[in-house]
Amino acid sequence: MGKVTVNQGFVVRKANDAEVITVPMPSSPGPNEVLLRTLSVGICGSDIHYWHLGQCATFIVKEPIILGHETSAIVEAIGSNVKHLKPGDRVVTEPAVPCESCEYCRGGKYNLCLDIKCHATPPYHGTLTNYFLHHANYTFKVPDHVSNEEAAMIEPLSVAVHSCKRSNVTVGSKVLITGAGPIGIYTLMAAKAYGATKVVLTDINEDRLKLAREVGADETILVTKEQSEEQLVEHIRTLFDGDLPNISIECSGAPTCSRLVLLATKSGGTAIQVGMGPPNVNLPIADAAIREVTILGAFRYKDCFPIAIDLAASGKLQLKKLASHRFDFKDSLKAFETAKSGIGMKVVINVSE
Structure with a gap:
């Protein structure tokens, strides 16, 4: 690790109590691990919840954790079993690492693993830090022409890819997307890449809809x-x-939109819930059942990072337009305050060059 002796991280202790502080330096990587130096990190809605509320859904901050999971990084060192990466490679990290041995993992649904460990999901630390260790199997090299900020968007883009794969978006699909926030915009881009003939977005913010039309x-x-x-x-x-x-x-994640997608889907079509809102919502189930609307859920992603990297590398997605605000690592708290305000689209923290 050279002469570097200090590692810092943006740590949340409890609701509205977070700052950049000195944190322990990672150990040398294990046989199947890589030591990574963080480049850029995007702020996700879950990060904001942990910082502002001290919890996200059923996950509660009970002890200090480092936030961040939308990450681009550079390889500093590799474990003895790692063959597909080398020091100096720029990479992205799939933040959720499953056990690889349970029923769900063996059955190809590792995103449902009950023993999964995910960056910035209590009690596990995230990547808004100078250095961290990660499992090499969930670390992917990115092409040189994909910028650090674009690479940090691979994680949310993978959420969009998973929702399109799961709902069978294909050539000729006609798609409604409710919510023109980051995930909605990424899903728009993914749906178009998958061949959707027409994509319509709804939102309560005209600025976000304007960006949706632009991309x-x-x-x-x-x-x-x-x-x-x-x-x-x-x-x-x-x-x-x-x-x-x-x-x-x-x-x-808005309850009104969870209702709308059921009512506004063609008979025999598919409605999928990606946004995370309240745990209980009043839904028009009878109407959906009578019209045989298939109702699906989507959780994170599985086997989507390579596809998302290829999409980003193709140059067909206007990812750069989504990075509306940029902050240095030392200004992480200000970055979170900006993200919470709802101004712009994607807030990115540049940790190092």
Whole structure:
């Protein structure tokens, strides 16, 4: 590790109590590990929840943890069994490492592993730190022409890839996406890459819808309090030329949108819940059942990082447009305050060059 003797991390202790402090330096990598130096980290909604509320869903901050999981890094050292990476490689990290031996892992659904360990999910530390160790099997090299900031977007882009794969977005698909935040925009890009013929996004923020149109949305809907569910469904029907989308992807976490995707999906189509909102929502289940709408959930991703890297490397996705704010590592708290304000789109912290 050379002459570096100090490691720092953005640590949250409890709700509204976080700062950059000195943290322990990682040990040398084990046989299947890599030692990484962090380059850039994007701020996710879950990070904001841990910082501002001290918890996200059922995961509670009970002891100090380092935040961050949308990461680009550079390899500093490798374990004895690592063959596909070498010091100096730029990489991205899939933050959730499963046990690789349970029923779910053996069955190809490792994202559902009950013993999974994920960056910045209590009690596990994240990557908003100078140095960290990671399992080599979940560390992927990125092409030279993909920037550090773009590489840090591979993780949320993988969420979008997983939702499109799981809902079978393909050539000719007509897709509704509710929520034009980062995940909604990444999902728009992924859906287009998978061949969707038409993609419509809804949101309550016109600035975000404007960006959605700039990066490929065919149509957008600015949702207002004055509109009823019935009016929204009819508006959506109009934008799909008198029909309804065969696939609806909920990316906002808002209960109203969880209802809307069921009501606005074509009979026989698929509605998938990606956004994380309240644990209980009143849904029009009878209507969905009568019309045989398939209802799916999506959790993180599995086998999606290589695809997301290829998409980013293709140059067909306008990822750079999503990085609206950039901060130095020392200003991490200010970065989190900016992200929480809802200004812009994706806030990126550049830890090192």
